[in-house]
Amino acid sequence: MATADERLLLWINSLVGEVPLVDTAMRMVANDYFIPLILSLALLGLWFEGRESAQRERHQRAVLSAAISLGIACGIVKLANLFYFRSRPFQDIPYLVDTANRILYLPGDSSFPSNAAAVVFAIATAIWLADRKVGAWLYFLAFLMPLARVYAAVHYPLDIVGGAAIGVLCSYFVFKVFLPLIEPGLSPLFKWLRKLCLA
C-alpha cells in the first residue's frame, strides 16, 4: 500500500508529459546549476546593495550567514547519508526511470534528506532573516528547485521537507547563535573590508 508520500509523488509525477513547456521549465529548474546560480548571483548583488551603510552591513552579514549555513547544511546531509539510506523514487518504482531520465539524471546517493533543498532553503532563510522582501523572492526560487525534483521522480516530497528543515534550522542557528558568537572576529573583518572599500 502506497504511503501519503508516495501518493503525492505519483500525483505530481503524473503531470509529466502533459504540457511539454512545463517539462522544459522543470528540466531547467531541476538541474544543479540554474537556481543555485541565480541564488549565488543574488548573494553577490546583495553584498553591495543598500544606500545606507547600516543596511548594507545587514545584507553582508546575511550573505556571510548564508555561506556558512549552506556549508553546515551540506555537512549535516552528508552525515545523515552515512547513517540512513532511502532509495530514490525511480529505484522503488521502476517505470519512473524514464521520467527521471527525461527531466534530470539518475542520482545514486540517498534520497533523504534532499541536499538541494537543504542548500537552497539555507540561502533563502539567511537572506529572509535580514531582508524579508528579497528573502520572499529567494524562498519562491528555493521552493521551485525541489518541486521540480519531485516532478522528476528523483525525490519524495518528504525528502524535500527534511532537506528544507535542515537548511532553515542551520540558517536560524548561524544567524541567531553562531554569528553573535564570532562577533569579536567579525567586527575587525568588516573594518578591514571597509578599509579596502569592499564593504
Place this chain on the structure above:
Amino acid sequence: MTGHLAEEYFLVVFVASGGVLQLIAARNSFKGLLFFNRVKLTYALAILAVGGAFGWFFGCDNRLETEITRTGLEGAQQFLYFTSAAFSSLIFTLIVTSLIRGVSVRYPNKCKQPGLDMLREMSYIEAIEQSFGIRLKKREDSKSGDSG
C-alpha cells in the same frame, strides 16, 4: 567533459557577475564602479550581460541535454568556481573602472564616509589611496621633483 563544463561555468559566472555588479552599482549610485556614466546604458549592459550569459550557458550547444542534466560539477567544485569567477569579475570591474575614471577625474573631493560609499564619488584606486592615506600620483610627482 567536466573540465570543459568547468571553463564554461567560470565564464558564465564571470560575465553574469559583471552584469550584477553594474546593476547594483547603478541602483545605488556607486559611480566608481560604473563602466558608463549613463544609467540607462548601464542597465542595458547589465541585462544583456546576465541574460546573454544565461542564454548562452543554458540555451546553446544543447548543453542542457549533454552536460547540465548529466551532473558534471560537484557542489564543492561549483562553489569554488563560482567564488573564483565572481571575485575575478569584481577585480576586473575595479581595474577597468579605475582606469576609465582615473583618466577623467582625480580627487574631486575628500569623501567623509568610509568603505563602499567612497565609490559614489571616486574610482576604486582613488578610494584605496584615500583609505590608506597614500597618494600614488603625488609620490610620482615628488620623485620627478627630486630628480629635477
